[in-house]
Amino acid sequence: MHKERIFVLAGSGIGVLSAFLTWRTVKIFGFGRDFSGIDHWTGWFSIAIFAVIATLALIGNRERAIEAGAQKIIILVSSSLLSLLFLVLIILHISNSFDSPGIGLFLSLMGSAACLIMPLVTKDSGEIAVPSMDEIIDEIKDSAEVMEDQVEDIGDKIEDKVEDIADKIEDKFDKDKDD
Numbered sequence: 001m002h003k004e005r006i007f008v009l010a011g012s013g014i015g016v017l018s019a020f021l022t023w024r025t026v027k028i029f030g031f032g033r034d035f036s037g038i039d040h041w042t043g044w045f046s047i048a049i050f051a052v053i054a055t056l057a058l059i060g061n062r063e064r065a066i067e068a069g070a071q072k073i074i075i076l077v078s079s080s081l082l083s084l085l086f087l088v089l090i091i092l093h094i095s096n097s098f099d100s101p102g103i104g105l106f107l108s109l110m111g112s113a114a115c116l117i118m119p120l121v122t123k124d125s126g127e128i129a130v131p132s133m134d135e136i137i138d139e140i141k142d143s144a145e146v147m148e149d150q151v152e153d154i155g156d157k158i159e160d161k162v163e164d165i166a167d168k169i170e171d172k173f174d175k176d177k178d179d
Helices: 003-018 041-058 070-095 103-121 133-178
Strands: 022-028 031-036 099-101
Touching: 003 041, 003 070, 003 103, 022 070, 022 103, 041 070, 041 103, 070 099, 070 103, 070 133
Parallel strands: none
Antiparallel strands: 022 031, 022 099
């Protein structure tokens, strides 16, 4: 399996497992309670998104890097949104005097960051190198162009199917008229 896919799977695995760890600790008057990610909808949401990311990392030729297109765009966008969610939750818990973020929340952030960063820094050869901003922009543009082509192909296929169905319906009505 290609290193890029392994890194994304590892990040997703860390994210899923961290939902079962402590995401926040609430302490009031000396009494405290820990809450894991699965104690709230955000934990279940993150598990679902990490599962989608892991599934996308397994689709296609596993010996090659994740191909440009919808697959890579969805991985990058969803891991970006997860990273943003975890950062907001950490800031909210830090800013509350009765609340503190737990290790699970930090590990979730690390997992989503790995899913975001590793597809950008892992080359097709499997080598890890920090790309320039232009290289990142070019890779995202390539993925967007491939995705645009894929969507156009799907649209053309749907249009052809609709036309075939319309022709069949028209032929059916013409046949019924003749009878």
